[in-house]
Amino acid sequence: MAVTEPGSEELAARLEADRQAGLLRFVTCGSVDDGKSTLIGCLLYEAGLLFEDQQRALESDSRRIGTQGERLDYALLLDGLAAEREQGITIDVAHRYFQTDRRKFIVADSPGHEQYTRNMVTGASNSDCAVLLLDARKGALTQTRRHAYIVSLLGVRHVAVAINKLDLVGYSESRFRELETECRDFADQVGLPGVTCIPVAAIHGDNVVVRSTRTPWYDGPTLLEYLETVEIDEDRLQAAPLRLPVQWVNRPDHSFRGFAGMVVSGTVAAGDRVVALPSRRESTVARVVAYEGDLDRAMTGQSVTVTLSDEIDISRGEVIADVASPPGVADQFEATLVWMAEEPLLRGRNYLMRVGTTTVGATVAPLKYRIDVHSLKRIAADKLELNEIGVGELELDRPIPFDSYSSNRDTGGFVLIDRITSQTVGAGMLNFELHRSHSVQWQAIDVDKASHVRLKGHRPCVLWMTGLSGAGKSTIANLVERKLYSLGCHTYLLDGDNVRHGLNKDLGFTDADRVENIRRIAEVAKLMVDAGLIVITSFISPFRSERRTARELLEDDEFIEVFVDAPLKVAEARDPKNLYAKARRGEIANFTGIDSPYEPPESPEVHIETTTTTAEIAAEQLMSELRRRNVLDPE
Amino acid sequence: MALRQESPESRWVSASGAQAVAPPLADAETNGAGSARRLTHLQRLEAESIYIMREVAAQAENAVMLYSIGKDSSVMLRLALKAFYPGTPPFPFMHIDTTWKFREMYQFRERMAREHGLDMIVHINQEGLRRGINPFTHGSAVHTDVMKTESLKQALDKYAFDAAFGGARRDEERSRAKERVFSFRSAQHRWDPKNQRPELWRLYNARKRKGESIRVFPLSNWTELDVWQYIYLEQIPIVPLYFAKERPIVERDGALIMVDDDRMPLEPGEKPRMRKVRFRTLGCYPLTGAVESDADTLEAIVSEMVQARTSERQGRVIDHDQDASMEKKKQEGYF
Incomplete structure (x- = not known):
């Protein structure tokens, strides 16, 4: 196209304007049925931003499966998954793109249902601005407050509250003012700095793109005007x-x-x-x-x-x-956490933590409190369930450079990843570093592990026995220790019941306590390996995650996982301590195999099937494994 | 876009000086009216895509870039060259060839591979070829399933790729709007839309379970218009079929189909007529509808796009097969 052709000057100018247009990412959120999808659909439609075929599809879908009678059902534009269209709800974040001559917009339309809160967090994490909806008839519901709180936690500094369905309260100014006051109060409580309330009826388009004649008492911006002019936190x-x-x-x-x-x-x-x-x-x-x-x-x-x-x-x-103002470097933090997995966050469990481009091991110890998003009260907690928010202390396995989340999302925001499933299970924000670690430094000791080993005449290691109660762990462990003792080896047997009489007598049998129980055992075993001992542990240790943590505390060759395998039926029939019977009667809660899970090892170093192997043969099997690994003969 | 004209402060009206030469994209110093320098939206999109590509290179064991020869692939290729410059992309490119692409597409593929020294894998479903699967006899659904979806799964398994880049954008279709940038597939290549990983900030968790693989969409946040503007500003080479030209056309079910070779059976009395058309999207020639157009330069295409009233997937025959068809195809392993 030559420059002289009609329209080309206009085109070049338009391209130049497009080139210079900024980008605003915003998230829409609010309770289910407040009409988020309808609002965005209306924004696209009213602003003339739909393609013709999209518009035709909308018109035919509205007639076929719409919920608005003769009117267009804007929500059909956004609810993209078949399940959503059938159920009439939004499950996942839908991304929409539109532009005016001032800005390009990326909209994250996020789900309202409580079980999809994690998806809403995803939508908010990259947003410059949030549009929070509420139904003028209902006011701020729990979920609205939860979203307002999350938006504030995630550092979204600008929020527009679209007070929707104003048609259903007769475009009442007094109702609008009442809700506006309620929102401002709540925004102050959760620390949201800039809140703009806009009276809207998305279904009719009032104050979405075009200023409504039915709200003459309102002189603020329409929603689109707000989005076109709100400041971006880039500078x-x-x-x-x-x-x-x-x-x-x-x-x-x-x-x-x-x-x-x-x-x-x-x-x-x-x-x-x-x-x-x-x-x-x-x-x-x-x-x-x-x-x-x-x-x-x-x-x-x-x-x-x-x-x-x-x-x-x-x-x-x-x-x-x-170099003049570097970030801090630390390995202990206070952090705010949002939990996103069915399996709860457990104090003491080790997760992978991704922050920036680095990945480290991290443990939450202790969890300080969770936050009731309705009352904003702090409640003591030792775990976080799906969609719960809390504050805890994080311990990393090595120091990382960081900034507080409030100063930089990229160097202060992190996710936690489950080591076994590789799922992203939580998200968090670093608040500040803790100085505990700096006052407790590792003491250099002259007589080190190598010196201990020389004196012992064998190499140290851990035989980590895992299996159901009654599988035969203690019997086999006892036999192996006697054999080692008779060879002159220095050993120690850590037994589950015995340890719970002393070191771990403060712990019960909930998942959180089981995690802590095994963490302590693993640390004790590590100290004993440092001292040059062959350590035999005999614990149910039901979770893969903690067994893995124990493995990672030790050197590669030092951890020998022994799966003492007995089917539940067999172990229950043996029932040497009469525990299964009690558990079945409901006298013991959280009993592994009955009402608490056992996760069998996926690739143990030794697998003993106790239905076909006697304890004596099993013990010999372990002895030959130790010989094969040159534990007994270090030269 | 009525909105543009209504706005009193419309910037493009006041901008002056038509330019025949595209202004450079990475010209951050001069944009913006205020004192603060800001990135343009295209610069932000470019930076995000490059970031995603580098994350995959760093985290995946055996990545591949799916190369479909279309405009989105052209943009992906340019972004990959940028991401690893002055090195070359640390992964191969792969074209899933149905054997029914336009001839000009094959020529273009060879040219790009040669010019950039790409490691280009071409995979054809040999079983499908033997059975003579084609869009005319077997229909678009069977053809696409065997020669595209099945073929892709075969190829990913054959080379044990654990991460594959695709050029899909969220603005293309409703179910894609809900897909993550890093989208996980089971060992059977299935997508579970109800159980997607949370994706926060720029933290892409590419860890997977054994057998799982990842489809990665670096252009997720681009729109069709963004793609064209980027091609224009960066002067990226694209297949000539995107430019309007006289081409032999038959009209079938309202779609303008180009007769690209003599494999296309003509109905009795049906005769190809020369019409000035171009393609907004490229695929198998019997399944890709053309649009009548005079746009024969990049500027004209962008101009047409700015005024576009029809979204691009309308030209694709396969998307209209059934309601929620893309979501279903994706669950079955379609990219």
Whole structure:
């Protein structure tokens, strides 16, 4: 198309405007049936942003399965999954895209039902702004308050409250003012700074795009005007010190070593002094490399590759930062947590924690309290159930660079991942570091593990017996220890019942206590291995996750998982301590195999089937495993 | 878009100086009226896509980029080249070939592979080929299932890829609007839309259980218009079929089908007529409807897009098979 053709000047101008349009990401939330999908559908329709075929599909769907009689059912535009269309509810976050000449918008339309709160958190985590809906007849319900609270927790600074279905209260100003006051009070309580209330009837389009003639008493912005003008929190981050979490080390050949990642705050240019954390190596930026040629300066939000003037070794997970104001480095934090899995968050269980581009092990110990989102009261808790929010202390297995979440989402937000299922089970925000760890330092000791081992004449290890009560763990453990003792080995048998008389007598049998029980045993076993002993543990240890934690505390060769396998029927028939009978009668709660689960090992080092193996043969089997591993003969 | 014209502060009206040459995308210094420098929405989308690609390269063991030769693949290719520059993308590219693509698409694929030195795998379902599956005799549903969906599963299993990039965008279709950027598939390649992983901030958890694999969509947040504007601003090469030209066309069930080779059986009395058309989306030629258009330059295409009144998937015959058809196909393993 030549420049002289009609319309081309207009086109170039439009392209230029499009090119310069900013981007606003916002989330819509509120209780079920408050009409979120309808509101967004209306926004797209009224603003003339639907394609013709979409509009036709909407009209025919409205007639066929719509719930609005003769009127268009805007919600059908957004409820995309078949299950949602059948049930008339929103299950998952739907992303919508539209633009006006001022801005491009990405809308995360999130579900209202309580069981999908985690999806709402997902939608809010990347949003600059939130549109919270409430039904003018009902006011703020529990779920509305929960969403307002989550929005505030996730650091969304701008919130519009669309007070919807105003047609059903006769466009009453007094009702609107009443709800406006209620919202402001609640916003103050949860710490939401900027709240704008807008009177809306999405089904008729009042004050969505076009100013309504039915609310002459309202002189604030329409919803679209609000979205087009609300400030974006970008300038604050641009002005902050540099943070560049390294995603990928780019080494195409020996002459080039670049560190690739996104600038998540500040800017970066050649000549800038930087420090990589947690390694604390300092250098100067040599180049900011890009496909279209080196950049003078890269800004917050750009994906870049930088080279440094010194040959220093930096790997994925480190943060390249402004040397003058680097982030903190710590391994203990207070954090706010949102739980997202059916299986509860357990104090003491070890999870994988992803923060920025790094992954570390993390344990919640202790959980301080959970928050009742309705009253905002703090309630003592030792676990968090699905969709619950709480505050706890996090212990990491190594230090990480961080900023508080309130100053930077990218270096202060994290997810927790279950080690066994690999699912993302929780999300959290780092509040501040705890200084406990700095006052308790590891004491260097002259007589180390190697010295202990030399004196003992054998290598230390842990024989970790796991299996149902009555499977035969203690019997086999006892035989093995006698055999080792007769060979002159230094051993110790940690037995479940015995430990619960002393070290762990404060613990019961809930899932949370079982996790803590095994954590302590694992730590004690580790100390004994340090002392050079062959340790035999005899605990049901029902959860894979804790057995894995125990394994990870020790060196690769030192942990021998022994699955003492007896079917529940067999173990129950043996019932040496009469416990199954009591559990069946309901006298003991949380009994493994009866009303508490046992997760069998997936790949134990030794698998003993006690229905076909005698205790003596099993003990010999373990002895030969120890010989095979050169435990008894270290040379 | 009526809204644009109504707005009193419409910026594009006041902007001046038509330019024949595309302005550079990464020109952050000059944009924005205020003192603060901000990224444009295309710069933000580009940065996000590059970030996603690098995450996959860092976390997956054996990644592959699905290359369908279309405009979205062209944009993905450019983004991959950017993400790993001055190195090359650390993964191969793969085309699932149904053998019914337009001839110009095959030529373009070869050209791109050659120009960028790509490791390009071409996979054809040999079993389907032997059975002579084609869209005319077996219909679009069977053809797509055997030569595309089954073929893709075969190829992913054959090479044991654990992560595959696809160019799908959330604005294309309703069920895609709900899909995560990192979308997990069972060992049988099935998608469970009710049990998707929470995806917060920029924290993409690519850990998976044994046998699971991931489909990754780096263009999730792009719209069709974004794709075209990016192609225009970056001057990205695309298959010539996107540009309007006189082509031999027959009209079937309201769709304009191009007779690309002599494998296409003509109805009695049916004669291809030369019409000036272009394609908004590319697939198997017998299943891809053209639109009448005069847009024969990138500028004209973008201009047409800005005024577009029909969304792009309408040209695809396979999406209309049944209600919620895409969701169903995805559950069965379609990309």
